[in-house]
Amino acid sequence: MKAQITIDRARIWIAVAILGFIALGSFWIENAFRQRGVEDARKSMIRLEPDYYVEKFNFIRLSNSSKANYHLTGEKLIHLPRTDQYEITNPRINSFADMRPPVTIIAGRAIVDQKSDTVHPKREHDVVRLYDNVLVERPDGENSHAMRLETDYLTLTPDDDLITSDHQVTLFTEGIEAHAVGMVANNSTQHLELLSKVRARLKKRGS
Structure with a gap:
């Protein structure tokens, strides 16, 4: 037991x-x-975390003809290693070209995607995305009128010389104030198209 x-x-x-x-x-x-x-x-x-930053920077992008076509400045640029992007505080972009008036773009912030074969998906072109109080200005030219565009978001594709947006935009030009959702502007041809929900009014002279 x-x-x-x-x-x-x-x-x-x-x-x-x-x-x-x-x-x-x-x-x-x-x-x-x-x-x-x-x-x-x-x-x-x-x-x-950003791996480096630059303050009060100047960057000139050269065209194939070795003439400066985009001059980019800003208060601060930081590099984001995880996405291989650049974030810019208070960017200012000046576009220069022969035989056409310059275009100036300012914003509160910008994100830059540079063309790259090492990221997925591969980036075929440089792309600049501009946010917060975006303003585009162009003075009078020989074949174009002065223009001012206001929005909260724009995309700039320097290789194609295109400026696009799918947000609300307000356009002022030649006595016309126009509001729309979405736009495409070709800086080379000086052609701008408003895409949807377009409303426009004529401004009185002197107003």
Whole structure:
């Protein structure tokens, strides 16, 4: 009888020991995954941090004919390594070309995607996205009238010399004030098209 009781107790203790090992193993695995998650999150946050910045910068983009066609300035430029983008505070862009008036674009902020084969999807062109109180101005030219465009978002594609937006825009030109949603402007041809919900009114002379 005592032998039977001893055997039963031994079995109980063996079962308790096995449960203890399972519990410790589960705790170790959970703790390991938790630590790994914390490290991955920390690394992810590190990658989100800018890796360098430049203050009061000037950048000139040259055309194929080696003539300056875009002059970009700003208060501060930072590089975002995770997305390989540049964020610019208070950007100012001046576009120059022969035989046409210059165009000036200012905004509160800009994000620049440079053409690249190392990102996915591959970037075929430079793209500048402008946000917050965006203003585009062009003076009178030989074949064009002065123009001012106001919006909260624009996309500039320097390679194609295009300025586009799918947001609300307000256009002032030649005594006309026009409001629309969406626009496409070709800086090379000086052609601008308002896309939808267009409303316009003629301004009185001197107003």
